[in-house]
Amino acid sequence: MTDAKRIAVLGVGMHPWGKWGRNFVEYGVHAARAALADAGVEWTQVDLVAGADTIRNGYPGFIAGATFAQALGFTGARVSSSYAACASGAQAIANARAQILAGLSEVALVVGADTTPKGFFAPVGGNRTDDPDWLRFHLLGATNPTYFGLYARRRMERFGSTSEDFAQVKVKNARHGAANPNARYRKEVTIEEVLASPMVADPLHLQEICATSDGGAALILSSVEFAKAHGIQPLVTIDAVSTVTPVYPNTTIEMPNFATDSSATVALPPRTFRESITAAVYEEAGIGPEDLSMAEVYDLSTALELDWYEDLGLCAEGEAEQLLRSGATTIGGRIPVNPSGGLGSFGEAIPAQAIAQVVEAVLQLREQATGRQIANANVAITANQGLFGHGSSVLIRR
């Protein structure tokens, strides 16, 4: 791939995930300063701040780019703020990438952070009878895990997956996450412990559903020319970013909807939404799943990680359980998935999460993932999906 479509990752930084209960700005500033230090770049060199928004922390969260820029000290840098549900962080990356590739920015800071309430994510307050996100809670009591439970039960029906298969995903990711200092949960678990945790959304247990967490993640991005001129070694690049929307009719029930689109009169698209998210990034990067060294996928539930194996093309439809059982997706296997520990070990800090996926990829490609390092990793992919037709995938290469 020519440098015309690539950007460089100069630095990465995170604030550890947890339930710290402090202002989200603190986590973002911590992550940003860590990324600047990692990059060897001064804050005053950054000419674009691309923030990923949080909607649960008032106005400062809606304009996260400016909030972080001001917290770091206003320098006159350009600013952008992105909200795209779980894909907010990836849209901030996409925004920075576009401006770097267009020559409008030389060094950009991408940063997202969140402070989350306890328990289920609830909709924004008020009596909003025209908002499907409000209505699904009011009329159905349908939380996010409701949808994860529907997907999991459907997977069991179609492919014969078992509760033990799903629990094995948690066992694998907990083992990975135990070695990650930024993970919130760092304890290994057994299948028996997972299945003994309380049922939340049949067939999924508490330990199979990602928690809501506080955390922050940041990247320093630049043109490849800038990285080369500053002797950045090893050179890690972002080669493709996918932020595609679904194609009508989408026949999978998606959060926060009451129904799918109709398949009665309009022809179905060739790919499902999740398949189209990863297909776009493969096409843009000019590679395929056989070229990957690792993947960070959005395991909002254990069962969803298995869906992603197939949507990424790591195996054929219905074969994800077999791939998991073979050990291929464990560190040391053919294609490790979620070496960071995934959302199962982190919990979700929405605007930071898609950025954190890229941070893990960069650490692995630079061979800095102490305690969880994948051997000879040179191509990494991330994949994520959230409410209201949002999803993302990022392709990172050394």
Next chain:
Amino acid sequence: MNGTAAVEGFFDPERQALLGSRCAGCGTYAFPAKQGLCPNPRCQSETHEVVPLSRRGKVWSYTSASYQPPPPYVPADPFVPFAIVAVELEAEGLVVLGQAVASVTAEDLSVGLEMEVVTDVLFTGDDGPKLVWKFQPVEVAR
């Protein structure tokens, strides 16, 4: 059943049927009923006929709400877990969500089971019962 609909326009409590829409241009269905431009990007119609949807369909998938959902859900006191069903309506090509009636738990459900829409109480407010659609197995209904 006494009470008023918990939301306007989603279902007809008397007929015990969901209310969707059918596009006058391309014929595609939607639930809840569409207003404005058709969701099909190759259709420019802005006319949607509100239609009652099939009262019966088959379970596409199901799950449980084993923990009390947060507001604006109005739980029973004490909270009683319930099942949520995704039901496939063949004629409309839609999969629609609804709670299962209180007597039906996730253990009673299976993919492919035939269900029908019924009107039931969602919660009782200061001004009386609020009604919603729920699904129950056709076998139970008989």
